[in-house]
Amino acid sequence: MMPSLPELGIYFSLLLFIVGIFGVMFRKNIIFMMLSVEIMLNAANLAFISASTLTNTIDGQVVMFFVMAVAACEAGIGLALIISLYRAKSSIEIDDLRMLRG
Amino acid sequence: MHDQTLLALIVLFPLIGALLNAFVFRHMSVVVSCLTATLAVAIPFILSLILFFGPIAKGTPVIAELFDWISVPLINGKEFNISFALTADRLSGLFLLVITGVGTLIHLYSGEYMHHENRPYRFFVYLNLFIVSMLLLVLGSNMLVTFLGWEGVGVCSYLLIGYWYEDTANSMAAIKAFIANRVGDAGFLIAMFLCYMLFKTINYSEIATIIAATPQNFYTEHSLEITLIGLCLLLGVAGKSAQIPLYTWLPDAMAGPTPVSALIHAATMVTSGIYLMNRVSFVLVLSPTVMTTIAIVGAATAILSATIGFAQTDIKKVLAYSTCSQLGYMVLACGVGAFQYGVSHVITHAFFKACLFLGAGSVIHAMHHEQDIRKMGGLFKRMPITSITFIIATLAIIGFPGFSGFFSKDAILAAAWSGPFGNPILWFVGWITAGFTAFYMLRLTWLVFFGESRAEHPEKIHETNYVITLPLIILAIFSALGGLIAIPEVFTGKEDFITRFLSPVLMQSEEILKASGIHGNPLSHSMEFGLMGASIIIVFIGALFAITVYKNGPQGGERFANAFGGFYRLIRDKWRVDELYNLVIYQPLAHFGSFLYRIIDRKVIDGVVNGIPETLYTGTSVASDAQSGMARNYLKFIYIGVFVFGLILFL
Numbered sequence: 078m079m080p081s082l083p084e085l086g087i088y089f090s091l092l093l094f095i096v097g098i099f100g101v102m103f104r105k106n107i108i109f110m111m112l113s114v115e116i117m118l119n120a121a122n123l124a125f126i127s128a129s130t131l132t133n134t135i136d137g138q139v140v141m142f143f144v145m146a147v148a149a150c151e152a153g154i155g156l157a158l159i160i161s162l163y164r165a166k167s168s169i170e171i172d173d174l175r176m177l178r179g
Numbered sequence: 180m181h182d183q184t185l186l187a188l189i190v191l192f193p194l195i196g197a198l199l200n201a202f203v204f205r206h207m208s209v210v211v212s213c214l215t216a217t218l219a220v221a222i223p224f225i226l227s228l229i230l231f232f233g234p235i236a237k238g239t240p241v242i243a244e245l246f247d248w249i250s251v252p253l254i255n256g257k258e259f260n261i262s263f264a265l266t267a268d269r270l271s272g273l274f275l276l277v278i279t280g281v282g283t284l285i286h287l288y289s290g291e292y293m294h295h296e297n298r299p300y301r302f303f304v305y306l307n308l309f310i311v312s313m314l315l316l317v318l319g320s321n322m323l324v325t326f327l328g329w330e331g332v333g334v335c336s337y338l339l340i341g342y343w344y345e346d347t348a349n350s351m352a353a354i355k356a357f358i359a360n361r362v363g364d365a366g367f368l369i370a371m372f373l374c375y376m377l378f379k380t381i382n383y384s385e386i387a388t389i390i391a392a393t394p395q396n397f398y399t400e401h402s403l404e405i406t407l408i409g410l411c412l413l414l415g416v417a418g419k420s421a422q423i424p425l426y427t428w429l430p431d432a433m434a435g436p437t438p439v440s441a442l443i444h445a446a447t448m449v450t451s452g453i454y455l456m457n458r459v460s461f462v463l464v465l466s467p468t469v470m471t472t473i474a475i476v477g478a479a480t481a482i483l484s485a486t487i488g489f490a491q492t493d494i495k496k497v498l499a500y501s502t503c504s505q506l507g508y509m510v511l512a513c514g515v516g517a518f519q520y521g522v523s524h525v526i527t528h529a530f531f532k533a534c535l536f537l538g539a540g541s542v543i544h545a546m547h548h549e550q551d552i553r554k555m556g557g558l559f560k561r562m563p564i565t566s567i568t569f570i571i572a573t574l575a576i577i578g579f580p581g582f583s584g585f586f587s588k589d590a591i592l593a594a595a596w597s598g599p600f601g602n603p604i605l606w607f608v609g610w611i612t613a614g615f616t617a618f619y620m621l622r623l624t625w626l627v628f629f630g631e632s633r634a635e636h637p638e639k640i641h642e643t644n645y646v647i648t649l650p651l652i653i654l655a656i657f658s659a660l661g662g663l664i665a666i667p668e669v670f671t672g673k674e675d676f677i678t679r680f681l682s683p684v685l686m687q688s689e690e691i692l693k694a695s696g697i698h699g700n701p702l703s704h705s706m707e708f709g710l711m712g713a714s715i716i717i718v719f720i721g722a723l724f725a726i727t728v729y730k731n732g733p734q735g736g737e738r739f740a741n742a743f744g745g746f747y748r749l750i751r752d753k754w755r756v757d758e759l760y761n762l763v764i765y766q767p768l769a770h771f772g773s774f775l776y777r778i779i780d781r782k783v784i785d786g787v788v789n790g791i792p793e794t795l796y797t798g799t800s801v802a803s804d805a806q807s808g809m810a811r812n813y814l815k816f817i818y819i820g821v822f823v824f825g826l827i828l829f830l
Contacts, residue, residue: 098818101811101814102811102814102815102818103811105811171809171810171811172809172811174810175807175808175809175810176808177808178806178807178808178809
C-alpha cells in the first residue's frame with residue numbers, strides 16, 4: 078500500500094537533505110554551497126511540516142516559520158560576507174580561503 | 180675541667196684543625212698547615228694522657244653525652260633514641276693514646292715529606308679528618324657513633340689513597356679500597372640491625388647488661404641470631420682490618436703518600452676491626468662457631484699474606500703484606516679468645532709498623548721516589564739513623580727476643596695453643612708464619628740497607644733531615660720497649676700488664692666462657708718456654724735463610740725463584756687472588772651491568788621514556804594535519820561525527 082502524503086514528505090525531506098549535504102561537501106563555489114545549505118534548511122522545514130501533519134499538532138509549522146526567518150537572515154549576511162571575501166581575495170572558491178589552518 | 184669536656188675536646192681539636200686548614204690557611208705555607216694539623220693531634224694526645232692516667236687508669240670510664248642524635252617516636256608508644264655519646268674506658272683509652280700519639284708523629288713527618296706538594300693543606304685536612312673519624316670510632320658509646328667513625332675512616336682512606344688522583348692507577352686503588360670497605364660496612368650495618376632486633380638497643384653497655392642478665396638464654400634460644408651477628412661483624416672486620424676475603428685493597432692502598440700508609444697501617448683504620456672485636460667480645464664468645472671462624476680467618480690471612488711478601492719487590496708492598504699478616508695474628512688472637520693480646524699486638528704493631536713505613540718513606544725520599552728494592556742496597560752507610568731505626572723495627576716485627584714484637588707475638592702464639600678456642604694447628608700456622616715473616620723482612624732489610632749499592636747515583640743519597648728522623652727515633656724506641664705491656668707471667672711471676680689492664684672490659688666475656696664450660700688449657704711453664712723456644716728457632720731459621728739467599732743482592736733470589744719455578748710465579752702474582760675475584764665477581768657483574776645497560780636501560784627504559792613523547796608527537800601531528808583550513812574537510816568531519824553520533828543514539 079502507498080504511504081500517505083506526510084510520510085512521503087518525510088522521505089522526500091531526507092532525500093533533499095542528502096542532496097544538500099552533498100552539495101555543501103562537493104561544491105567549491107561558496108554561492109553554490111549556500112544554495113545547498115538553503116536546500117538542507119528547506120528539507121528540514123518539509124520534515125517539520127510532515128511531522129506536524131502526522132502527529133496532528135501545530136508546533137512543527139511554527140518552527141518552520143522561525144527557520145524561514147533565520148534562513149532569510151543567513152542569506153543576507155552570507156551574501157554580504159561573500160562580497161567582502163571577494164574584495165579581499167578576488168575569489169569565491171572555498172579552497173582558496175584556507176588561512177585558518179593548524 | 181670536667182673529664183667529659185676533655186673527652187669532647189679530644190674529638191673537637193682535630194676537627195677544628197681540619198676546618199682551619201680547609202678554610203683559613205688555604206694559601207699559607209706548608210709549615211703553617213703542618214703545624215696546625217700536628218697541634219690539632221698533639222693537644223688531644225696530651226688530653227688523652229691526662230684522661231688515661233687520671234680516671235681511666237683508676238677504672239672509671241668517662242662518659243660524655245653530647246646531644247640527642249636520633250630521636251624517633253615509635254608506633255608502640257616507645258621512643259627510638261640514640262644519643263651522640265662518647266665513652267672512654269680502658270680499651271678505648273689505649274687506642275686513644277696510640278691514635279693520637281703515633282698520629283702526631285706521622286703528622287709531623289708529613290710536613291717534610293709533603294713539602295714539595297702544590298697544595299699540601301688538602302693533605303693535612305684529610306689527615307686530621309682521619310684522626311677525627313678514628314677517635315669517634317673508638318669512643319662511640321653505641322654502634323651508630325662507631326659506625327659514623329667507621330664510615331669516616333673509609334672516606335678519608337679513599338681521599339688519601341687517591342691523593343695523587345691525576346694518576347689513574349692511584350684513583351683505581353682508592354676506589355678498590357673504598358669498595359672492599361663498603362662490602363665490610365654492609366656486614367657491620369646488618370650486624371647493627373640484628374643487634375637492634377635482638378636487644379632493642381645498640382648501646383654497648385646496655386647490650387652487655389642484657390646479656391649478663393640471662394646469658395644461657397642467648398646460647399639456646401637466640402644462638403642463630405648471635406651467630407649471624409658475629410659473622411656479619413666478622414665481615415665488617417675483614418673489610419676494615421684487611422682479612423680474607425677482603426684483604427686485597429690494603430696492598431693497593433700503597434698508592435697513597437707514604438705517611439698515609441703509615442697512618443692507615445699502624446695507628447688507625449686497620450686496627451678498628453680489632454677494636455670492634457674487643458668491644459663486642461661478650462657477643463662473639465656466645466657463639467663458638469663465630470670464634471672458630473674468626474680464628475681460622477686470622478690464621479689463614481696471616482700465612483697467605485706472609486707468603487705473598489716473599490716475592491714483592493716494591494718496598495712498600497712488602498710492608499703492606501706484612502701488615503695483612505700481622506693483622507691476621509691479631510684476629511687470630513681474638514678468635515682463640517685472647518682478645519687482650521690482639522690489643523697488645525695492635526699497640527706494638529702501631530709502633531714498629533709506623534717506624535717501618537716512615538723509614539721506608541725516608542728511603543724513598545732519599546732515593547728520589549725509587550721504590551724497587553732491587554735498585555737499592557748499601558744504604559746503611561749513607562743513612563745511618565733511618566737504617567738503625569728500620570732495623571730495630573724489623574727486629575720487633577719478626578719477634579726477635581727482647582723486642583716488642585717478640586712478647587706480643589709470643590703471647591698470641593701461646594694463646595693459639597692454649598686459649599679457650601685454641602688448637603695446636605692454629606699455633607702451627609702462626610709459628611710457620613713467624614718464620615716466613617722473619618724471612619721476608621730480613622730479605623727486605625738486607626736488600627735495602629746492606630751489600631753493594633745498586634742505585635744509579637749512590638753518592639747523591641744522604642740522610643733526611645730531623646723532621647723525618649725525629650719521629651723515626653721515637654718510634655724505634657717504642658718498637659724496642661713496647662713489648663713491656665705483654666711480658667708474660669713466666670718472666671715476672673705475675674699476670675701480664677695488658678691482661679690486668681683490660682680485665683674490666685673483657686671480664687664479661689670471660690665469665691660467659693666460664694659459665695658455658697669453655698676454658699683454655701693453662702700452659703705449664705716448661706711448655707710455655709718450649710713454645711717460646713720453638714718460635715725463636717723458626718725466627719732465626721727464617722732470618723738466616725734470608726741473609727744466606729740474599730747476601731749478594733737480588734741474584735740470590737733469582738736462583739731461589741728458578742728452583743721453585745711455577746710456585747714462585749704464583750706467589751709473585753699474589754696467588755692470583757685479584758684475578759680470581761676479577762673472574763668470579765667482577766666479570767659476571769660487568770656482564771650483568773652491560774646486559775642491564777644494553778637491554779634494560781637502552782631498550783626498556785629509554786624505550787618508554789622516548790616512546791611516550793614520540794607517540795604524543797605523532798598523534799598531535801595527525802591531529803594538527805586535520806586542521807587543514809579547508810572548510811569542506813571540516814564539514815566532512817562534522818557530518819561524519821553527526822552520522823556516527825546519530826548511529827550510536829539510534830542503536
